Amino acid sequence: MHGEVAPGQAMTLRGIGKEFEVSMTPAREAVRRLVAEGALFLSSSGRVSTPELTGDRIEELAALRALLEVELASRALPRAHMALIDRLQAINGNVTQAVESRDAVAYIRSNLEFHRTLYLRAQAPAMLAMAETVWLQLGPTMRALYGRFRKSEPPHFHRLMIAALKAGDEPGLRLAVRSDVTQGLRMLAG
Amino acid sequence: MHGEVAPGQAMTLRGIGKEFEVSMTPAREAVRRLVAEGALFLSSSGRVSTPELTGDRIEELAALRALLEVELASRALPRAHMALIDRLQAINGNVTQAVESRDAVAYIRSNLEFHRTLYLRAQAPAMLAMAETVWLQLGPTMRALYGRFRKSEPPHFHRLMIAALKAGDEPGLRLAVRSDVTQGLRMLAG
DNA sequence: CGCCCCCGCCTGTGATCACAAATAGGCATG
DNA sequence: CATGCCTATTTGTGATCACAGGCGGGGGCG
Numbered sequence: 001m002h003g004e005v006a007p008g009q010a011m012t013l014r015g016i017g018k019e020f021e022v023s024m025t026p027a028r029e030a031v032r033r034l035v036a037e038g039a040l041f042l043s044s045s046g047r048v049s050t051p052e053l054t055g056d057r058i059e060e061l062a063a064l065r066a067l068l069e070v071e072l073a074s075r076a077l078p079r080a081h082m083a084l085i086d087r088l089q090a091i092n093g094n095v096t097q098a099v100e101s102r103d104a105v106a107y108i109r110s111n112l113e114f115h116r117t118l119y120l121r122a123q124a125p126a127m128l129a130m131a132e133t134v135w136l137q138l139g140p141t142m143r144a145l146y147g148r149f150r151k152s153e154p155p156h157f158h159r160l161m162i163a164a165l166k167a168g169d170e171p172g173l174r175l176a177v178r179s180d181v182t183q184g185l186r187m188l189a190g
Numbered sequence: 191m192h193g194e195v196a197p198g199q200a201m202t203l204r205g206i207g208k209e210f211e212v213s214m215t216p217a218r219e220a221v222r223r224l225v226a227e228g229a230l231f232l233s234s235s236g237r238v239s240t241p242e243l244t245g246d247r248i249e250e251l252a253a254l255r256a257l258l259e260v261e262l263a264s265r266a267l268p269r270a271h272m273a274l275i276d277r278l279q280a281i282n283g284n285v286t287q288a289v290e291s292r293d294a295v296a297y298i299r300s301n302l303e304f305h306r307t308l309y310l311r312a313q314a315p316a317m318l319a320m321a322e323t324v325w326l327q328l329g330p331t332m333r334a335l336y337g338r339f340r341k342s343e344p345p346h347f348h349r350l351m352i353a354a355l356k357a358g359d360e361p362g363l364r365l366a367v368r369s370d371v372t373q374g375l376r377m378l379a380g
Numbered sequence: 381c382g383c384c385c386c387c388g389c390c391t392g393t394g395a396t397c398a399c400a401a402a403t404a405g406g407c408a409t410g
Numbered sequence: 411c412a413t414g415c416c417t418a419t420t421t422g423t424g425a426t427c428a429c430a431g432g433c434g435g436g437g438g439c440g
Contacts, residue, residue, distance in 0.1 A: 012421065023395045028422085029222050036226040038316070045402060046422045060316045067257050126228070126250045126327070130320060137316070202391065213425045218392085235432060236392045 001136045003108045003143025010049040039136040050140040058141060061134050062185040066178045068131045069115065073161070073177045075122035080165050087117060088162055095155045104146040114158060145184060157183060191326045193298045193333025200239040229326040240330040248331060251324050255371040258321045259305065263351070263367045265312035270355050277307055278352055285345045294336040304348060335374060347373060
């Protein structure tokens with residue numbers, strides 16, 4: 001999810017087991033779960049690797065992010081008090097810092113933490129779980145994306161989200177979330 | 191997914207293995223996958239059962255269905271030719287038949303087939319997979335629902351969907367899908 | 381008669397093994 | 411020197427086993 005492993009990276013059950021000092025059985029179960037969530041790709045011969053997403057698939061996952069996260073943000077809005085907004089601003093500081101230090105993994109991690117912190121207020125666990133499933137599928141690809149475009153973009157849309165939260169502006173929040181989610185992924189898909 | 195098993199139904203790995211004439215290992219992997227998708231509930235002690243959904247959770251899953259399926263239908267609309275509409279009408283005949291014969295499982299199965307047939311045209315596999323994950327989570331509960339309300343409702347909103355498809359009416363299609371998806375689940379959640 | 385505790389069976393977990401398929405590397409050949 | 415084949419090794423699959431924890435039933439106690 002955090003982009004620590006590159007797209008197309010292959011792995012073996014015995015290798016995973018050795019890495020985490022367990023036998024094949026727990027490694028197999030973990031892998032099967034991640035395959036079920038779409039986070040890992042299972043070849044026809046049973047080999048497992050991180051997925052290499054096509055442009056179409058990236059576009060589709062971006063659309064899913066937009067659908068789900070706009071709804072989550074909208075549901076979180078009426079419950080967002082000042083303490084939450086303060087926390088979001090603090091996390092956003094970490095995002096900026098990660099951007100400045102060109103740390104792709106730290107950027108992805110803090111960016112997702114920003115979103116998750118907001119969405120937790122939506123009180124919609126199934127919806128949040130689906131959003132996280134999408135993040136999981138996009139993880140390796142996002143790493144490749146932010147590794148390619150090294151330009152340091154400040155989290156502009158995050159500030160718009162915070163402003164909309166403060167103002168209680170629901171249409172503005174929806175637009176800001178949709179823009180933030182779509183922004184980075186549109187360029188890779190094209 | 192088809193409501194063949196009731197909510198809260200417990201099952202054991204050895205029992206599943208015996209039922210399908212395999213050992214515990216494949217049964218375990220299948221169960222873990224279904225747990226990852228939210229179709230089965232894993233207790234803290236490792237026991238597995240079908241989930242008993244709360245009203246809030248049902249409402250949330252209905253909202254997810256509305257979000258995802260409206261988008262899928264909208265994407266399928268420009269690709270829906272007459273041959274597809276004919277197939278949808280044929281499937282809808284099976285739905286009506288299942289309603290008349292009070293067969294809950296056949297009703298759920300043909301109803302989902304109706305939706306899936308349309309959504310396949312959307313060319314959005316990840317989105318369809320998420321919709322099916324929601325169906326999976328709702329399966330046992332839907333069975334309980336349609337077992338409780340035995341009134342034979344003709345598939346009114348299906349006909350609205352077909353009419354909107356024929357007319358190329360996108361707003362009408364979105365509304366019809368949202369209504370169809372929300373209709374049955376609203377009463378159980380309340 | 382009701383409640384609680386304790387024991388035994390059931391269940392999930394993780395490890396290991398035998399097996400079959402697939403992969404990759406080396407060898408011979410054109 | 412490139413290419414195709416063949417074998418040795420790697421890899422996933424499914425079965426079985428030892429073990430620990432939990433759940434339920436039965437007996438004893440108040």
